[in-house]
Amino acid sequence: MTSVAKPSWVEGANDAACEFSLANLPFGVVAGEGRGVRIGVRIGGSIVDCRALVESQCLARLDERVRAALTGDSLNEFMSLGREVWRSTRAELTRLLQRDCAELRDHPARGSIMLPQWAMTLRLPCVIGDYSDFYASLNHATNVGSMFRPDNPLLPNWKHMPIGYHGRSSSIVASGTPVQRPSGQTVQSDAGPPSFGPSKLLDYELEVGALIGTGNALGDPIDVDDALHHVFGLVLLNDWSARDIQKWEYQPLGPFLAKNFASTLSGWVVSLEALEPYRVALPARAAGDPEPLPYLRGSADVLYDIQLEVSIASAAMRAAGTPSTRISQGNFTQMYWSLAQMIAHHTSSGCNLRPGDLLASGTISGPTRQSRGCLLERTWRGTEPIQLSDGTERKFLHDGDEVIMRAWCEREGLPRIGFGECSGIVTPARSARR
Numbered sequence: 221m222t223s224v225a226k227p228s229w230v231e232g233a234n235d236a237a238c239e240f241s242l243a244n245l246p247f248g249v250v251a252g253e254g255r256g257v258r259i260g261v262r263i264g265g266s267i268v269d270c271r272a273l274v275e276s277q278c279l280a281r282l283d284e285r286v287r288a289a290l291t292g293d294s295l296n297e298f299m300s301l302g303r304e305v306w307r308s309t310r311a312e313l314t315r316l317l318q319r320d321c322a323e324l325r326d327h328p329a330r331g332s333i334m335l336p337q338w339a340m341t342l343r344l345p346c347v348i349g350d351y352s353d354f355y356a357s358l359n360h361a362t363n364v365g366s367m368f369r370p371d372n373p374l375l376p377n378w379k380h381m382p383i384g385y386h387g388r389s390s391s392i393v394a395s396g397t398p399v400q401r402p403s404g405q406t407v408q409s410d411a412g413p414p415s416f417g418p419s420k421l422l423d424y425e426l427e428v429g430a431l432i433g434t435g436n437a438l439g440d441p442i443d444v445d446d447a448l449h450h451v452f453g454l455v456l457l458n459d460w461s462a463r464d465i466q467k468w469e470y471q472p473l474g475p476f477l478a479k480n481f482a483s484t485l486s487g488w489v490v491s492l493e494a495l496e497p498y499r500v501a502l503p504a505r506a507a508g509d510p511e512p513l514p515y516l517r518g519s520a521d522v523l524y525d526i527q528l529e530v531s532i533a534s535a536a537m538r539a540a541g542t543p544s545t546r547i548s549q550g551n552f553t554q555m556y557w558s559l560a561q562m563i564a565h566h567t568s569s570g571c572n573l574r575p576g577d578l579l580a581s582g583t584i585s586g587p588t589r590q591s592r593g594c595l596l597e598r599t600w601r602g603t604e605p606i607q608l609s610d611g612t613e614r615k616f617l618h619d620g621d622e623v624i625m626r627a628w629c630e631r632e633g634l635p636r637i638g639f640g641e642c643s644g645i646v647t648p649a650r651s652a653r654r
């Protein structure tokens with residue numbers, strides 16, 4: 221039996237190429253003229269204004285506290301209500317948007333509930349609490365390690381735990397927000413001395429982020445088998461990175477200013493329920509690799525078959541109306557460590573996660589040159605520049621470059637599930653005292 225998307229009465233939702241069919245129904249936060257900031261659900265070319273939907277009484281079957289959470293201007297409250305609430309809300313939305321359901325379709329207020337997506341701007345889906353970033357792709361860690369430590373690319377801890385660091389949430393921005401090139405200390409030779417100025421080696425990092433719905437109490441670790449129940453949904457993330465600043469500052473405590481100036485998040489949060497048909501079993505460890513310790517060994521751990529791509533459009537290309545140049549393609553199944561393992565590891569110390577926390581995968585790189593997830597790897601530290609369709613070449617990002625990440629799931633007989641875009645244009649550094 222195939223589970224193609226059920227038909228909906230919403231225009232565009234039943235097209236085979238639609239990333240936002242009834243099978244997806246991602247949540248986000250949108251703003252539009254005369255409308256303020258609202259929680260929205262994307263379907264076809266429309267966005268359901270959740271506040272207007274609650275006011276229409278169409279969600280009367282849901283609990284009062286659920287309806288109240290949906291009238292807010294951020295998803296945090298709704299995210300905190302837990303998996304059963306997410307499921308029942310999604311089921312109600314599915315019912316209301318099905319072709320044969322007249323309740324919303326023929327509602328007199330339908331015009332003010334269903335908003336055209338082109339008229340709305342996506343905001344961050346929630347107030348991001350803490351942001352932690354992992355380093356969980358074996359190809360990425362091996363590639364980067366081999367550039368800096370050719371004899372010893374992977375450190376001894378790497379295959380025993382998902383390595384990560386605590387990042388910065390204040391500078392996480394919504395897709396479409398310009399990203400200013402950072403300035404910082406950089407060196408010509410490893411021992412210094414440093415000079416201060418705009419980063420010359422600005423990079424992107426292609427990542428998937430998990431937004432935490434329900435958290436855990438301080439001192440109460442999350443079991444690896446329960447970990448995914450805490451995930452509200454997945455987004456795309458560009459973890460912008462200044463490689464020259466990183467190189468000088470990262471020892472001994474890890475990345476700091478090289479990563480804290482901006483991270484861009486895609487706006488639609490895709491639920492694990494929508495991604496369910498695209499679950500794949502976490503592959504067995506390769507021969508010779510250590511088995512993870514028991515607290516990281518799930519009984520049926522999974523990855524998700526999410527296709528990923530990165531494109532760049534220079535300022536000149538955008539001015540000429542030239543399409544962006546696709547520079548890499550990858551897949552989330554390339555991860556060595558699963559999301560459940562990252563969550564179990566993160567909380568194994570007793571650390572508490574809270575609704576709205578963001579855990580990111582780290583750069584996702586596959587085994588081929590085309591599937592490397594950042595320019596550092598893609599151009600091999602600038603030694604293998606890539607060509608854009610305007611005839612220019614890139615080792616690292618130029619001012620005016622727009623980096624566009626896209627992700628989707630697609631398989632014969634299954635509805636396409638899209639994430640939309642995660643994009644940002646690089647703007648020049650602000651002059652500062654050097």
Ligand code: CA
Pocket residue numbers: 353354425427459582583
């Ligand atoms: Ca990263």
